[in-house]
Amino acid sequence: MVNQSKHNLNQPFSVSQSSADTTPLELGLEEKWNAVLGNDASYNETFLYAVKTTGIFCRPSCKSRPPNPDNITYFDTAEQAESAGFRPCKRCKPTGQRLPDDEWIASVTDYIDHNYRKALTLELLAEICHGSPYHLHRTFRKLKQMTPVAYIQQQRIEKAKELLLSSDHPVSDIGVQVGLANTPYFITLFKKLTGHTPASFRKEQTIK
Numbered sequence: 424m425v426n427q428s429k430h431n432l433n434q435p436f437s438v439s440q441s442s443a444d445t446t447p448l449e450l451g452l453e454e455k456w457n458a459v460l461g462n463d464a465s466y467n468e469t470f471l472y473a474v475k476t477t478g479i480f481c482r483p484s485c486k487s488r489p490p491n492p493d494n495i496t497y498f499d500t501a502e503q504a505e506s507a508g509f510r511p512c513k514r515c516k517p518t519g520q521r522l523p524d525d526e527w528i529a530s531v532t533d534y535i536d537h538n539y540r541k542a543l544t545l546e547l548l549a550e551i552c553h554g555s556p557y558h559l560h561r562t563f564r565k566l567k568q569m570t571p572v573a574y575i576q577q578q579r580i581e582k583a584k585e586l587l588l589s590s591d592h593p594v595s596d597i598g599v600q601v602g603l604a605n606t607p608y609f610i611t612l613f614k615k616l617t618g619h620t621p622a623s624f625r626k627e628q629t630i631k
């Protein structure tokens with residue numbers, strides 16, 4: 424005897440989709456999106472979602488800020504998300520394992536190294552890298568012997584040194600290029616970290 428009427432709620436959706444029949448697929452996506460928006464833990468074993476802009480994947484229940492739905496990819500398993508190049512979220516631990524601190528902090532420094540031109544704050548980094556600002560600050564300092572903000576400034580000044588020597592752009596332009604648009608602040612920070620003003624650094628290094 425075949426029971427065709429009862430829908431088995433314990434089974435994940437496995438309806439085969441034909442391209443002509445898009446209604447069930449759209450319904451599924453909307454359901455998933457609502458689960459993400461509602462941080463619905465009852466979907467945690469059903470699917471995971473990854474965010475293209477951050478490269479991180481999460482459980483539906485993750486309390487991270489709701490992403491733009493256009494940037495989301497859904498996966499059935501953590502393995503699939505990882506093989507597609509996404510990293511597990513530090514906060515909701517979608518692989519069931521805690522991401523080691525060194526890998527987490529490496530993802531933070533990687534983000535800073537590629538985004539030092541932008542306005543970066545501890546809060547923004549924490550949000551992007553899915554941890555609390557407090558935990559990020561503490562873990563970062565433990566592993567890097569400096570605060571995230573100090574690391575950002577160090578990267579900016581290192582990049583400024585390169586630009587001062589490889590271009591003849593005005594000091595103020597170089598400040599803008601490394602995320603320090605406030606020129607007096609850029610000069611003060613540069614001097615604090617290198618012992619020279621940007622202009623004197625450029626002059627001395629060029630004469631040598």
Ligand SMILES: [Zn+2]
Pocket residue numbers: 480481482485486487512513514515516553
């Ligand atoms: Zn998460």
